[in-house]
Each structure stands twice: as structure tokens, then as C-alpha cells.
Amino acid sequence: xxxxxxxxxxxxxxxxxxxxxxxxxxxxxxxxxxxxxxxxxxxxxxxxxxxxxxxxxxxxxxxxxxxxxxxxxxxxxxxxxxxxxxxxxxxxxxxxxxxxxxxxxxxxxxxxxxxxxxxxxxxxxxxxxxxxxxxxxxxxxxxxxxxxxxxxxxxxxxxxxxxxxxxxxxxxxxxxxxxxxxxxxxxxxxxxxxxxxxxxxxxxxxx
Amino acid sequence: xxxxxxxxxxxxxxxxxxxxxxxxxxxxxxxxxxxxxxxxxxxxxxxxxxxxxxxxxxxxxxxxxxxxxxxxxxxxxxxxxxxxxxxxxxxxxxxxxxxxxxxxxxxxxxxxxxxxxxxxxxxxxxxxxxxxxxxxxxxxxxxxxxxxxxxxxxxxxxxxxxxxxxxxxxxxxxxxxxxxxxxxxxxxxxxxxxxxxxxxxxxxxxx
Amino acid sequence: xxxxxxxxxxxxxxxxxxxxxxxxxxxxxxxxxxxxxxxxxxxxxxxxxxxxxxxxxxxxxxxxxxxxxxxxxxxxxxxxxxxxxxxxxxxxxxxxxxxxxxxxxxxxxxxxxxxxxxxxxxxxxxxxxxxxxxxxxxxxxxxxxxxxxxxxxxxxxxxxxxxxxxxxxxxxxxxxxxxxxxxxxxxxxxxxxxxxxxxxxxxxxxx
Amino acid sequence: xxxxxxxxxxxxxxxxxxxxxxxxxxxxxxxxxxxxxxxxxxxxxxxxxxxxxxxxxxxxxxxxxxxxxxxxxxxxxxxxxxxxxxxxxxxxxxxxxxxxxxxxxxxxxxxxxxxxxxxxxxxxxxxxxxxxxxxxxxxxxxxxxxxxxxxxxxxxxxxxxxxxxxxxxxxxxxxxxxxxxxxxxxxxxxxxxxxxxxxxxxxxxxx
DNA sequence: CATGAATGAGTCTTCATTCAT
DNA sequence: CATGAATGAAGACTCATTCAT
Numbered sequence: 116x117x118x119x120x121x122x123x124x125x126x127x128x129x130x131x132x133x134x135x136x137x138x139x140x141x142x143x144x145x146x147x148x149x150x151x152x153x154x155x156x157x158x159x160x161x162x163x164x165x166x167x168x169x170x171x172x173x174x175x176x177x178x179x180x181x182x183x184x185x186x187x188x189x190x191x192x193x194x195x196x197x198x199x200x201x202x203x204x205x206x207x208x209x210x211x212x213x214x215x216x217x218x219x220x221x222x223x224x225x226x227x228x229x230x231x232x233x234x235x236x237x238x239x240x241x242x243x244x245x246x247x248x249x250x251x252x253x254x255x256x257x258x259x260x261x262x263x264x265x266x267x268x269x270x271x272x273x274x275x276x277x278x279x280x281x282x283x284x285x286x287x288x289x290x291x292x293x294x295x296x297x298x299x300x301x302x303x304x305x306x307x308x309x310x311x312x313x314x315x316x317x318x319x320x321x322x
Numbered sequence: 323x324x325x326x327x328x329x330x331x332x333x334x335x336x337x338x339x340x341x342x343x344x345x346x347x348x349x350x351x352x353x354x355x356x357x358x359x360x361x362x363x364x365x366x367x368x369x370x371x372x373x374x375x376x377x378x379x380x381x382x383x384x385x386x387x388x389x390x391x392x393x394x395x396x397x398x399x400x401x402x403x404x405x406x407x408x409x410x411x412x413x414x415x416x417x418x419x420x421x422x423x424x425x426x427x428x429x430x431x432x433x434x435x436x437x438x439x440x441x442x443x444x445x446x447x448x449x450x451x452x453x454x455x456x457x458x459x460x461x462x463x464x465x466x467x468x469x470x471x472x473x474x475x476x477x478x479x480x481x482x483x484x485x486x487x488x489x490x491x492x493x494x495x496x497x498x499x500x501x502x503x504x505x506x507x508x509x510x511x512x513x514x515x516x517x518x519x520x521x522x523x524x525x526x527x528x529x
Numbered sequence: 530x531x532x533x534x535x536x537x538x539x540x541x542x543x544x545x546x547x548x549x550x551x552x553x554x555x556x557x558x559x560x561x562x563x564x565x566x567x568x569x570x571x572x573x574x575x576x577x578x579x580x581x582x583x584x585x586x587x588x589x590x591x592x593x594x595x596x597x598x599x600x601x602x603x604x605x606x607x608x609x610x611x612x613x614x615x616x617x618x619x620x621x622x623x624x625x626x627x628x629x630x631x632x633x634x635x636x637x638x639x640x641x642x643x644x645x646x647x648x649x650x651x652x653x654x655x656x657x658x659x660x661x662x663x664x665x666x667x668x669x670x671x672x673x674x675x676x677x678x679x680x681x682x683x684x685x686x687x688x689x690x691x692x693x694x695x696x697x698x699x700x701x702x703x704x705x706x707x708x709x710x711x712x713x714x715x716x717x718x719x720x721x722x723x724x725x726x727x728x729x730x731x732x733x734x735x736x
Numbered sequence: 737x738x739x740x741x742x743x744x745x746x747x748x749x750x751x752x753x754x755x756x757x758x759x760x761x762x763x764x765x766x767x768x769x770x771x772x773x774x775x776x777x778x779x780x781x782x783x784x785x786x787x788x789x790x791x792x793x794x795x796x797x798x799x800x801x802x803x804x805x806x807x808x809x810x811x812x813x814x815x816x817x818x819x820x821x822x823x824x825x826x827x828x829x830x831x832x833x834x835x836x837x838x839x840x841x842x843x844x845x846x847x848x849x850x851x852x853x854x855x856x857x858x859x860x861x862x863x864x865x866x867x868x869x870x871x872x873x874x875x876x877x878x879x880x881x882x883x884x885x886x887x888x889x890x891x892x893x894x895x896x897x898x899x900x901x902x903x904x905x906x907x908x909x910x911x912x913x914x915x916x917x918x919x920x921x922x923x924x925x926x927x928x929x930x931x932x933x934x935x936x937x938x939x940x941x942x943x
Numbered sequence: 944c945a946t947g948a949a950t951g952a953g954t955c956t957t958c959a960t961t962c963a964t
Numbered sequence: 965c966a967t968g969a970a971t972g973a974a975g976a977c978t979c980a981t982t983c984a985t
Contacts, residue, residue, distance in 0.1 A: 127948095146440060148355045151975060162950045164978080173976065229436045231503065233353060247503070261525070270525050274516060281496045282520045288499075289492015290485075296438065296454070309481060313489045317524035318468070318477050359959060360968095369967045371962085380959060541969095560854060562769045566955065576971045578958080587955065643850045645917065647767060661917070675939070684939050688930060695910045696934045702913075703906015704899075710852065710868070723895060727903045731938035732882070732891050773980060774947095783946045785983085794980060 134159045134169055138180040143222035147177055178242050181230060184223050185249055188216055196256065202264030206283075209257065210311055213287050214304050217294070225295055228288075254280050286314050338376055341366045345387040350429035354384055385449045388437065391430050392456055395423055403463065409471030413490075416464065417518055420494050421511050424501070432502055435495075461487050493521050548573045548583055552594040557636035561591055592656050595644060598637050599663055602630055610670065616678030620697075623671070624725055627701050628718050631708070639709055642702075668694050700728050752790055755780045759801040764843035768798055799863045802851060805844050806870055809837055817877065823885030827904075830878065831932055834908050835925050838915070846916055849909075875901050907935050 137159030141150050152173050156163045170176035195212045199205035217224055230246070254277075261276035270279065287310055294303040344366030348357045359380050363370045377383035402419045406412035424431055437453075461484075468483035468490075477486065494517055501510035551573030555564045566587050570577045584590035609626045613619035631638055644660070668691075675690035684693065701724055708717035758780030762771045773794050777784045791797035816833045820826035838845055851867075875898075882897035891900065908931055915924040 130948095152977080153975085163976090164951065165949050167977070168948065171977095225439050229439045231499070232432050232436045232439075265527075268527055271523075271527055274520065274525065278497075278513070278516050278520070279525045281500050282493055282517075282525060283496075285493045285496015285499070286489055287492070289488045289490075289495060292438070292492070292495075293488050306485070309485050310489075313481065313485070313524065315524045315526035316478075317520065317522045318481065318486045318489060319522035320472075320475060320478055321528075358957085363968095370960085371967050372965075374960070375965065544969095565953085577956085578971050579969075581956070582969065585956095639853050643853045645913070646846050646850045646853075679941075682941055685937075685941055688934065688939065692911075692927070692930050692934070693939045695914050696907055696931075696939060697910075699908070699910015699913070700903055700906045703902045703909060706852070706906070706909075707902050720899070723899050724903075727895065727899070727938065729938045729940035730892075731934065731936045732895065732900045732903060733936035734886075734889055734892055735942075772978090777947095784981085785946050786944075788981070789944065 130161075131169055132183075134161065134166060134176070135180050135183045138176055139184055139223060142177055142180060143226045146226075152176075174239070178239070181227065181246065182249075184220070185227065185246065188220065188223075189249060189253060192216065192253075193256070196260075199260075202260050202267060202269050205260045206264075206314070207311060209260075209283070210287060210314075211307060213291070214307060217291055217303060221295065221298070224291070228292075254284070257283060283314060286310060334376075337368075339390075341368065341373060341376055341383070342387050342390045345383055346391055346430060349384055349387060350433050353433075359383075388434065389453065389456075391427070392434065392453065395427065395430075396456060396460060399423065399460075400463070403467075406467075409467050409474060409476050412467045413471075413521070414518065416490070417494060417521075418514060420498070421514060424498055424510060428502065428505070431498070435499070435502075461491070464490060490521055493517060544575075545583055546597075548575065548580060548590070549594050549597045552590055553598055553637060556591055556594060557640045560640075566590075588653070592653070595641065595660065596663075598634070599641065599660065602634065602637075603663060603667060606630065606667075607670070613674075616674050616681060616683050619674045620678075620728070621725065623674075623697070624701060624721060624728075627705070628721060631705055631717060635709065635712070638705070642706075668698070671697060697728060700724060751782075753804075755782065755787060755790055755797070756801050756804045759797055760805055760844060763798055763801060764847050767847075773797075802848065803867065803870075805841070806848065806867065809841065809844075810870060810874060813837070813874075814877070817881075820881075823881050823888060823890050826881045827885075827935070828932065830904070831908060831928060831935075834912070835928060838912055838924060842916065842919070845912070849913070849916075875905070878904060904935060907931060 134155070138155050141154045141158050144150075145154070152163055152166060155176065156166050159166065166176065170179060192209070192212050195208055196205060199208050231250075257280045258276040261270055261279040264270040265272050265276065290306045290310055291303065294301065294306075341362070345362050348361045348365050351357075352361070359370055359373060362383065363373050366373065373383065377386060399416070399419050402415055403412055406415050438457075464487045465483040468477055468486040471477040472479050472483065477483075497513045497517055498510065501508065501513075548569070552569050555568045555572050558564075559568070566577055566580060569590065570580050573580065580590065584593060606623075606626050609622055610619060613622050645664075671694045672690040675684055675693040678684040679686050679690065704720045704724055705717065708715065708720075755776070759776050762775045762779050765771075766775070773784055773787060776797065777787050780787070787797065791800060813830075813833050816829055817826055820829050852871075878901045879897040882891055882900040885891040886893050886897065911927045911931055912924065915922065915927075
């Protein structure tokens with residue numbers, strides 16, 4: 116009985132994820148509004164009705180998809196960072212991790228960026244908060260690393276760790292956007308050293 | 323006759339701009355899809371039909387609006403930078419200019435950021451190119467400044483000017499996004515020194 | 530200016546009524562749920578979109594249609610009763626008026642009866658109240674007639690005028706329903722004398 | 737074997753009635769269209785599929801439910817009337833029975849009234865006939881009573897028994913509708929004497 | 944027979960665009 | 965050119981019915 120129950124649950128879980136995968140594919144390719152529920156259904160190889168058995172609305176499907184992928188990427192990154200030897204290594208791992216993630220989930224990253232800016236669902240502050248929380252939590256991790264590094268004398272003390280996080284995120288995002296805007300212009304992966312260098316030492320000529 | 327013609331032209335130009343202003347207001351507030359053509363018409367105090375006498379479609383109206391504002395901001399920034407005394411002053415002016423611009427056109431900046439990421443009009447590569455061109459042209463200006471500064475011994479020579487532009491843009495955008503995401507969290511204007519410092523010297527402890 | 534305004538208004542009024550007529554035709558024939566908005570549109574020879582320019586939803590169109598017809602029938606009946614010479618004449622006019630009305634608006638009468646019973650729009654108590662008010666107001670008129678008649682010694686005094694109204698309405702409705710259920714079984718119009726007799730003297734053998 | 741067969745049959749009968757009870761509850765509360773098959777299933781504590789093992793469609797389930805309850809009420813009333821001592825007593829019993837029935841099955845009575853008016857299932861004339869037959873058969877019983885009463889000198893002879901039935905039904909229905917429309921306005925049960933009086937002697941002042 | 948997930952046809956509603964005045 | 969009513973294609977969502985387990 117418990118076995119059969121658990122099998123059903125697992126089955127449902129599997130289908131939920133199939134739908135989320137399909138949703139990610141079409142939503143990231145065409146955006147929320149240009150994607151119809153039927154597009155998702157076709158991609159998922161389920162009927163429209165079935166989608167509605169899993170998600171009560173197009174909007175919630177979309178949000179769930181973003182949450183789902185975000186959570187996974189977050190977990191992946193956390194696992195990577197957990198093994199960092201020291202603050203500098205942490206930084207290298209993060210930058211490299213972001214590069215990898217960007218290659219693997221290019222379209223999702225674009226979508227997420229838009230979503231973070233937009234007020235697509237102005238009435239759904241709850242959801243924005245949820246997503247924002249995940250991100251804030253993540254930045255806290257980065258800030259802690261800068262704080263530790265500063266204590267160890269590796270980073271400056273006249274700049275707050277939070278500002279350093281903004282710099283780190285901004286800088287890596289800047290290169291990322293350039294790459295996303297035209298992936299053929301250059302290889303994002305080749306920018307690893309440049310990003311690290313600029314973040315740590317800046318553009319100024321060392322005196 | 324030529325006078326009357328010109329007066330007509332000027333009149334038409336005036337109306338075009340009125341409509342573009344109205345479009346900017348509603349599009350930036352509600353986004354492209356949640357804004358109806360009638361919303362724009364009401365805001366512009368013209369009828370729907372009249373809007374179509376000036377712009378052949380909602381999409382082109384939207385695009386024109388973005389171009390229009392982008393061009394103005396670009397002009398404004400160019401004027402500001404033209405008076406720069408030297409590469410470092412140029413950098414300061416740019417960062418401060420971006421801050422000011424962000425305060426004056428918060429919503430537009432958000433919209434533009436989304437638009438740059440999104441492929442809202444995947445079929446309209448022409449438009450994307452046009453906008454991208456304006457931006458590329460702008461980045462060339464920034465790159466030239468870094469090149470000049472490097473020649474003058476103010477900036478590093480082991481990093482390409484183009485990469486420095488990415489760093490500059492990314493770093494300032496990073497703080498900007500943080501502020502746009504929650505304008506009450508801090509004052510963007512207060513970050514001037516931090517951004518400048520981080521860009522020039524990085525997060526690393528000077529040895 | 531005032532003329533043109535008024536012409537537009539009249540034009541709009543005319544169209545509104547056209548749509549209401551069309552709505553009455555299809556709604557009374559097929560019922561609310563089996564009628565699609567397109568059915569109404571086709572009948573009205575307007576497009577679906579145009580219907581929505583006049584009425585914000587199928588539900589409100591339906592309700593407006595009922596109100597509209599009800600109001601007209603009410604006016605008609607009031608005009609008829611206004612000329613009554615005395616309470617007995619009033620009674621005769623009312624019964625005859627109801628017969629006529631039933632012949633002219635058979636389907637509407639059926640629909641109204643259903644609607645009075647049903648809670649089709651449970652959330653729209655407002656509307657039910659509005660319709661009920663019109664009817665209550667009408668019953669008051671009937672009650673007043675019985676009161677007057679009782680004072681003049683034509684009607685019993687041991688029964689309240691309100692109960693007499695219930696009897697009048699019930700009795701005429703009873704025959705009406707029988708006729709509506711199967712209009713071929715007999716002629717409703719032929720029942721005038723019987724209804725009047727039964728109402729005034731009852732089924733009991735006069736002693 | 738015949739026993740086991742019969743047990744199975746009885747079991748099936750029991751379930752059928754359980755489902756009909758559940759159907760009555762939800763259909764009378766929400767109406768045919770606003771009730772989903774799942775609503776009935778939940779109420780009946782069976783699955784949707786099982787419902788379809790007993791009734792081939794929602795429509796037939798609905799019709800069966802009405803027939804089922806109608807038959808029971810009919811039986812109940814017949815039992816009551818069978819014991820009538822004379823035509824006048826019969827009349828009293830009938831009116832009182834209708835009052836009681838109305839209190840016990842208020843919602844069903846409302847539904848039945850609507851159904852009798854509406855052509856919900858215009859294509860299912862068969863069903864309408866079936867229901868109508870039950871009712872017609874019932875009216876015949878009432879007519880017979882009036883006929884007998886007239887022969888005994890209790891009722892008028894210048895009015896057909898059938899018309900008296902219409903009067904009886906209409907009059908009692910009239911008060912019933914008023915009560916159903918707003919059960920708090922008065923007590924239907926209190927109207928027994930008034931209804932009887934009006935039916936027998938009418939509203940006119942006895943001369 | 945019992946189950947309930949899957950199906951997809953059917954509806955209401957929106958809104959960009961047109962065009963007669 | 966200005967107007968705004970008319971249009972109808974398109975899309976989100978529902979729910980009666982089926983069928984594999």
C-alpha cells in the first residue's frame with residue numbers, strides 16, 4: 116500500500132518534471148506571452164487538459180518552471196562552492212561555475228534576467244519575493260566569502276562585502292550579457308582570467 | 323508654400339513626439355503586452371485611429387519609443403562626455419552621468435534592460451540591430467577612452483579596452499540593477515565612489 | 530453639436546436594443562448555457578467583439594435582456610390597468626392583459642419563471658434584487674386594487690389583500706403553465722372566464 | 737446462485753440510490769450546469785468512473801435523479817390521499833401534504849419547477865414526456881376527486897374538474913413560489929386555511 | 944467493477960487593426 | 965487627418981467522457 120502510494124507519487128513527480136522541462140524549453144525560446152499553453156502541451160507531449168491537472172494556470176506553470184530551474188542551479192552552485200579551499204579559490208570557482216552554468220542554460224539565464232527586471236506579474240508580489248529570496252540568500256553566501264577573505268587580508272577592508280558582491284555580480288553579468296547578446300562574437304569561457312583580474316585588481320595601472 | 327509645408331512638418335513632428343511620450347509612460351509602467359493601444363491613445367489624448375496614422379503598428383510604436391528615448395539619452399551622455407578633461411575625468415563623468423540618467427528614467431532603463439535580454443520581436447532582427455548599433459557605437463566611445471588612458475599610462479595595458487568597457491558597464495549595471503530591484507534599499511547616487519574605486523582598483527588588497 | 534451628440538446616442542440606443550432583441554430570441558429559445566455569445570452575435574448580425582462593446586459579459590447581456598423586456602411588459606400592463614373603471618374591471622383587465630402578454634412573449638415568460646426560481650447567478654444578488662423589486666412593486670399595485678375593492682364591499686375582508694394577490698398570481702400562472710407546457714392542448718385565451726370565476730367565487734358550490 | 741445474483745442486484749440498487757441521493761444534493765444546490773460530475777462523485781464518495789458505470793451520462797444521471805425523487809414524492813402523496821374520507825378531506829390532505837413536502841424538499845421543488853418550464857434537454861422529449869406523464873397521472877387523481885365532489889354536490893358543476901385542478905395547483909403553487917423566493921418572509925404552513933378558503937370560496941364577497 | 948489521470952472539443956473574452964464618416 | 969465603432973482571430977481555461985490499470 117505504501118509502496119503503491121509511493122509509486123504513484125513518484126510517477127506524478129516525474130510527469131511534473133517532464134512538463135516543467137517542456138515549459139522551460141518553449142518559454143525560454145519564445146517568452147511568456149508568445150508561448151501558448153498548447154505550445155507547452157505539444158512540447159511535453161501531453162494534452163492541454165493534463166497540463167491543467169498539474170498546474171492551475173499558465174502563470175503558475177511559468178513561475179514553477181523558473182523556481183524549479185533556479186533551485187537546481189542554486190544547488191549545483193552551492194555544491195561547487197562548498198569545496199572551496201579559501202576565499203580566492205571560492206571566487207575562482209564561482210566565476211568558473213557561472214560560466215559553465217551560462218553555457219548549459221543560456222536561454223534560462225536570459226529569461227531570468229528579464230524576469231528580475233520586469234514586473235510581469237505585478238499582482239504576484241509573493242512570487243517575486245520568493246525568487247528574490249533565493250537570490251538574496253545566494254548573495255549572502257558571496258558576501259560571507261568576501262568578509263572572510265577580508266579578515267584574512269586578501270580583500271580590501273574599505274569596501275563592504277555587499278558592495279563587492281554587487282561588483283562581482285555586475286562584472287560577471289556584464290561579460291555574460293555581451294556574450295548572450297551575440298554568442299558568436301567571442302567565447303565567454305575565455306574571459307575567465309580577465310574577469311578575475313579585473314575584479315581583483317581593477318582597470319587602473321598598478322603604481 | 324515652403325513655409326506652410328515646413329509648419330506642417332513641424333506640427334507632425336510635435337504630435338509624433340507627444341505620442342512617443344505617452345507611449346513611454348504607459349509602456350514603461352505596464353510593459354508591452356499589458357499595455358493596449360487604447361491605453362496609449364488615452365494617455366496621448368488622441369484617438370486610436372490617429373495613432374495608426376503616425377505608427378503603422380503597436381510594435382513599431384513601441385520600438386520607435388525606445389529608439390527615441392535611447393537617442394536622447396545617448397545625446398545627453400555624449401554632450402556630458404565631450405567636455406571631459408582626461409580619461410579619468412571621462413570615467414567619472416560617465417559613471418555620474420549614468421547615475422543621473424538612472425534617476426531620471428528609472429522605468430525606461432528597466433524596460434531597456436529587459437528588451438536587450440529578450441527576443442520580444444524575434445522576427446524583427448532589423449530593429450534589434452538598430453538598437454544594438456546605437457549601443458555598440460556608444461561602447462566604442464568608452465573603449466576609445468580606455469585606449470587613450472592606457473596610452474597615457476593611467477590604465478593597464480594587459481587588458482583590452484573592450485574588456486574594460488564590459489567591466490565598466492557590468493559593474494555600473496550591477497549596482498544599478500540592485501537599486502532598480504529595490505530603490506528603497508539604498509541610494510544609487512551614494513555608490514559613485516565605490517563603483518569608481520572598484521573599477522579602478524578592484525577588490526583585492528593592494529600589496 | 531448637441532444634435533450630433535444626440536444622434537450618436539440615439540444610434541447607440543438603437544443598436545443596444547437590436548442586440549437585446551437578438552439576445553432575447555436566442556436565450557429564450559435555448560437557455561442561457563446552451564446559447565453561445567456567437568449565437569447572439571449571429572442573430573444580431575454583429576460581430577462578437579461588437580457585442581462586447583455594448584455589454585461587458587455574456588451574463589450582463591443576459592440580465593440586461595431580461596430587465597429590458599420585463600420593464601417593457603411592466604409598462605404595458607401599467608398602461609392597461611391605469612384605465613380600469615373599478616376594482617372588478619381592474620381584475621378583468623389584468624387577467625386579460627396577462628393572457629395577451631403570454632401570447633406575445635411566450636418564451637420570455639417561460640424564461641422569466643425559471644429565472645425567478647433559479648439561483649443561476651448566485652453571486653449576483655444585486656441583480657436578483659433588482660428584478661424582484663420590479664415584481665414586488667407590481668404586486669403592490671395588485672394588492673392596492675384588492676384593498677380598494679374590499680373597502681367598496683366587492684372583496685372579502687377576512688383575507689389580506691397580499692394573500693389575494695398570491696391567489697390571483699398563482700391561479701393565472703397555473704393555467705398559464707399548463708398552456709406553456711403544451712400550447713396545443715387548449716387555448717389559454719379561452720380560460721378567461723374560468724379564471725375570473727374561480728378567483729372570485731372558488732370551486733365550492735354556492736349554498 | 738439465484739441468491740447471490742439477487743444479492744448482487746440489491747447491492748447494485750443500493751449504490752444506485754446512494755449516487756442518486758448525492759446527485760440530488762449537489763444538483764439542487766448548484767443547478768445542472770454549475771455542478772460537475774466530479775462534484776457528484778465527491779458527494780457520493782465514489783470515483784467519477786464508477787458514476788459512469790451506473791449512469792451513461794451526466795444528463796441521464798440528472799434525469800434519473802429527478803424521476804427517482806418525483807416517484808417517491810408521488811408515492812408518498814398517494815398514500816396520504818388514499819386515506820381521504822371524502823372529497824373535502826381529500827382536498828385538505830392534498831394541500832397539507834404539499835406544504836409538508838415543500839418543507840422537506842424545498843430545493844428539489846425549486847429545481848422541478850424550473851425543469852418543468854425549461855427545455856433544458858430539448859432533444860430529450862422522451863424524458864420530458866416521462867416526467868410529464870407522472871404529473872398528468874397525478875392530476876387525473878385530483879380531477880377525479882373534484883368530479884366525485886361535484887357529483888356529491890360539494891363542488892360546482894359549471895366548471896370542469898380539470899380546470900379546478902389547474903386552479904388548485906396554481907393557487908397552492910403561487911403561495912409556494914412566494915415562500916420559496918423568500919422563505920423568511922412568512923411561514924408557508926400558516927397559509928393552509930387561506931389557501932383552502934380561497935380555493936373553495938374565492939376572493940369575492942359572498943352576497 | 945472501481946479508479947482517476949488523460950483527453951480535447953468547446954467557450955468566453957481580449958485587443959490589434961481597419962475604415963466609414 | 966481625426967475619430968472610434970466594428971471586426972474576428974487567437975488564446976486561456978473547463979469539464980464531460982474515456983480507458984488503462
